[in-house]
Amino acid sequence: MRVSSLGVARPVYYDRSPATKSQLYSATLAPHADTQRWSYTVPAGYKAYVETAYTLALQQTAPTVAAGGYSGVFTNTDDASASIVSYAYLVSATANTQVAMGVSGVALLNPGNIIFGQSSDGSTGGTRYIVISAKYSTFQA
């Protein structure tokens, strides 16, 4: 007869149907309005742990009129408010200036929570190279 304990511990999160996922957007862009570049919504029955995020805004060619713009990773949480995971804000009239931000171990997301990447560039003329990325693991809630 096999006897098992009622007190067997639940597997740790990284052993509960884990899957690693990532998002990466990189492009050279002309000035543009606020645009969501990628999105991940945690499905029902799962959670996600955001392990790394990285954002870069690099002024590749000089604008005629410099203005602010950003590359950002954000999350929407249970209360539907947005918070910043990684944010690179740049105002520059000079080519090859840049702002970058990398973070790790930043967020635990519940079912329905969203992580998304977004950018804008309010300058006139010029181009920017932007990178918006995140790596996360999903597992059973």
Place this chain on the structure above:
Amino acid sequence: VVIIRCALVGGTGPSDPLRVDLPTYGMVADDPAIRRAFVDVPDVDVPADVAAFVRANPTPTLASPLPSSFPAGLAAVWREHLARRYDLGQARWNPEVA
């Protein structure tokens, strides 16, 4: 993943950015002027009927016309599929092949 050309929504500011009305996607290319974007979407988020429509209506560029308009019935199928998978309410996402 499935590459689909979708309509862009929003565009009034940072809290309402230009985006595709899908829970999970990655933007491949976009044209804000004509409000379209190629996006990659996880297979599990695309019902078979919608995937069949996309295969039957190829769009080689952002500007090329969609051979047949996206039927309202298929839009409803996609909306309900996403609502079931994410369990977040029927009216949360309303993606459109464009």
